[in-house]
Amino acid sequence: MYFDRTNLSDAQLLDFYKALVYPRLVEEKMLLLLRQGRITKWFSGIGQEAIAVGATLALQPNEWILPLHRNLGVFTARHMPLHKLFHQWQGHAEGYSQGRERSFHFGSKAHHIWGMISHLGPQLSIADGIGLAHRLKGEKLVALAFTGEGGTSEGEFHEALNLAAVWELPVIFLIENNGYALSTPVSEQYRCSQLADKAWGYGMEGMRINGNNLLEVYQTILKAREYAIREQKPVLIEAMTFRMRGHEEASGTKYVPARKLEEWALQDPIEQYEAFLLEQKILNPELITALHHELHTTLEAELALADAAAPVAINQKKELADVYAPLPASMSLLPLVNEALAAMSAPREKRFIDAITEGLQQAMNKHPQLLLMGQDIAGYGGAFKITEGFLERFGKDRVRNTPLCESAVLGAAAGAAVEGHKSMVEMQFADFVTCGFNQIVNNLAKLHYRWGQPADVVVRLPTGAGVGAGPFHSQSNESWFTHTPGLKVVYPSSPADAKGLLLAALEDPNPVLFFEHKALYRSISGPVPEDYYLTPIGKAHLVQTGTDASIITYGSGVHWAMEYAALHPGISLDILDLRTLQPLDYSAIRNTAARTGRVLVLHEDTLTGGIGGEIAAWIGEHCFTSLDAPVLRCASLDTPVPFAAALEHEFLAKSRLEASLNKLLAY
Template sequence: MEFNRTKLSDAELIFIYRSIVLPRMIEEKMLVLLRQGKISKWFSGIGQEAIAVGSTLALQKDEWIMPLHRNLGVFTTRQMGLEKLFKQWQGNKDGYSKGRERSFHFGSKPHYICGMISHLGPQLALADGVALAYKLRKENKVSLAYSGDGGTSEGDFHEALNVAAVWELPVIFVIENNGYGLSTPVNEQYRCESLVDKAKGYGIEGIRIDGNNILEVYDTIRGVREYCIQHQQPYLIECMTFRMRGHEEASGTKYVPQELFEEWGKKDPVKNYEQFLVSEGVVTEMQIADIRNEFRDYIETELKAAFQAEKIVPDTKEEIADVYAKKSVANSQWSNDINIEDKQSAIHHSPFTLHEQRFIDALQDGLRQSMEQHENLILMGQDIAEYGGAFKITEGFVEKFGKNRVRNTPLCESAIVGTALGLSLEGYKSMMEMQFADFVSVGFNQIVNNLAKIHYRWGQNADVVIRMPTGGGVGAGPFHSQSNEAWFTHVPGLKVVYPSNPQDAKGLLIAAFNDPNPVLFFEHKALYRSVSGMVPEIYYETPIGKAAVVKEGTDITIITYGSGVHWALKYQEQHPDISLHLLDLRTLLPLDYEAIRKAVATTGKVLLLHEDTLTGGIGGEISAWICEHCFELLDAPIMRCASLDTPIPFNLDLEKSFMANSRLDQYIDKLIRY
């Protein structure tokens, strides 16, 4: 191994040595603690320290890094306190995730380190979002994300590199090619000669380097950083290294040929660099020993303090309270304008100018006013710029707000959700338009594992709205018409909104952008141009998490949302002899249980109505809650009227038969006769 010190001073070379030997010594101590049963799991980076340390040293301290399991050197090089790190690894409340996360699945905004998730690939797209924020602010910064050789096989790797290339983002993608993805060798992982060859496929530059040579890593990434900033382009670096321990300690290393350990043991990044410094006269053996003794004492002192931490006492209220981020004062200033909670009173008593709008026009109005209110709001989606989106909701936006803020995306979902989250790390708000709600399945992982969990895991908010054109009645078949809102009501950390009328559509959309939490905003396509109503012209919010009484009645309570509201109103119009009490949920997560209880108490007979299929629909959850908490208020069994448990068909006659409203009459008749 040849080291080139370039213009580095002796002091700088020693600082680099201190930076690489500290994580090695911590790792060695952790392996002892693991054998003693004092920690439960460990992913070792022994033999790979040069990559994490060298790349972190090459960046500015306020540039975001997206590390993985074997990047302890990122955390130590960013000067994170070792006592708190030990508490994190012990699962202590005083760690970085309050005991909610393991090993390296945590982040720290003050240190510009983003916590990983186990799925590996999604972190690359977050680096795209951070780099986009840098680019929009014209800051001379880069973001850096790591991938293992196995991670390059994931679709997220392709999507993130492609988006970075198309949008010309200053991102450094570092592949730690350590030979194995758990037990799978690279010859079963890819067929290209080297992973850096993939760079050509995205039209970007790449280089393959010795990942065990810390000076080569440091010097290369410093140069690449300057290139990315100057040319506003991403860059791919393949670092050749080897995993000297198992995937994690429990997996062992029996599947690895012994000769590989012998070969790579001679390339140890710490020992070789030590020998270089001694041979160059930069340090003496005695100075090396002094540094190691200093760190040994430091590790023991910090560990002793960490072991004195109090045992966690679970606090259910605190756990639930930390699922959602709280609104800051800055995010709440709009509330002084108008807060409409009751639609009818607002229409009849509001001092503000009202005008009639279609559902789609109200959405467009709310989106436009939000763009005017929040200069840091970025819109992303397929065909949303010049074309105006599949349903023309963003038509004219690119002319008004520019292509920096209204961005066409490549045909991908996962990377754009990840990019939206990356923008949140840098204080931006973002909206992603799913062209159809059906396509969300391709971005499912990012939504349920990254967006939803990030605040609970390490306190980072996800200021992201995903607009979801949804629903049937338009003869679009099983991939453009399904109702999939219930998929997400099971995911703590998300907010799921589903308006039924123009006024709520505008007010709830504005509220979604003012909320620091991830909001899935469902818009029924059949309502876009078929439903109109009176809407205030001003910028206002309809509160998320509050249901609305659409109509008071005495015979039957119908609890519904979206198109179900209009089905119930149409039924009432055709059956004036029956008095329906109609509750529009508006928000499906979190549910307004107080309003549900009041609606049940009003009539004692409850019909849960939704366009979604019966099994697994939100109606089942609401029914269970009513039975558990409102049983004494019931005068009849709770009934559910939902769509068939089949995919939604294309043929219009089949679709009508599929839809819940085709059976609404019989359910109401059955309930009224009980």
């Protein structure tokens, strides 16, 4: 094995040796502790340490690395204390995720290491967002994302590489090709001769290297870094190696031919590099022994320190509080529309859609770090023309057309957030969010709870039926997300709330899904203050008070309820507009139930699994003594949204509103 030591001193080569050996020694100790039951799981990187160590050594300490299960060398080369890593692996409160995650599913902003999730593609898109932030700030930095050869089969691999190429981002994609994705060999994973060849299809540089050669990895990443910064373009590197142990220890290696293990054992990265240093007279047997003793001493001292850790203390209040990032103090200085509307400039009459546009414009003026991303949102102005003129006003760096890659764009938004950017991602239709579901529910929603990282991302979702758009452009899918802790879900019904809730969402450091009903865009108007103001997230609005029955609703349901009330003045209706679906305003729900004793939950979403079921259950559990009738639900049919006008009319909950109220009032 040839080692290129260009521009490396003897002292550096010796430091590299220690950086390579240390994770091996740690792993050998962890395997012993696994057998003793002191840790519960381990994903071994024995035999492929040179990739993680060489890549980390080639980067600057403030450049983000997005590692996977087998990259212990990233963490040790970034000098993360072993005792705290051990706390992490044992599930102690002093670990990086406070006992909430295991193994390497955690990140550390202080060490510029992003916390992976079990899904093997999403971190690639996160790197795009970090690279974008570096580019926009003019920083000479790169982001490096690991993936395995199995991960290249994920759709996110294509989306992330394509987005990086189109946006010309300084990102290094590093494939650890270790022969097997759990037990699936490469022969069943892809048909190209080498994965590096895929780079050419994206218009980027690609190369294959020996992943067991520490200096080849180091020199290649060093050159790739220089290229990515100089040219502002991504690079794909395939590092060939082999996994000498099972996917995780319980899996074993019975599916691996013995001859392969024997062949790759001869290419052990530590033995090969050690032989090179011996030949260069940089190492000798006595020094090897001394260095191993030094590293073992450090290792044992760190583990002794780790043993003093206290077990996790149960604190339910803290667990719930850490699901969301705290709101910035600056939000308290902004006027709330409920409290200060009269003191604002005289409201103007605006359409629902124009209120959203005005809110976005004002947010872009207030927050120079705010980015807008979405399909056709730049020159075209978006499918509904909400961002028309934004390109000319704010420039192409901040108003970014995207390829058709919802998942990669959402991942990029998360990555940009870690570098201080706010992002608004527009789904052309709420239906298309399915293509980015994983990024929302598994990355964005869980970031703060897992390792304290806010996700300052707003996702706008044009939603709803009543416009004759059929099954794939009309769904009400808000209930998919109200079940996921860590997300905030808002759904305005008026122009004033559309602007105020959007501004509140953009001020909030948590991921917010902003549903806006397409049928309301140009059909309703109302007073909207010109000022920059917030409609508080998590606070319902009492549209009108009544004594006979309560209608709890949101979005288009508010207008259906108001229309019904106007046509039936003899019925005294309490109408509560939830406005926020996660978190719900339980105080307002309790108050309306107590006022009337009869509650109808109305929503456009289908009946089964809709949020109406959760609200009805909560009222039954907490407000039972206030009720004079069972809580009823009025929702759309449990079918896909039909296209024909007559079928769509019958589908919508509005067609059953009168019958539902009559049934409720009959009790």
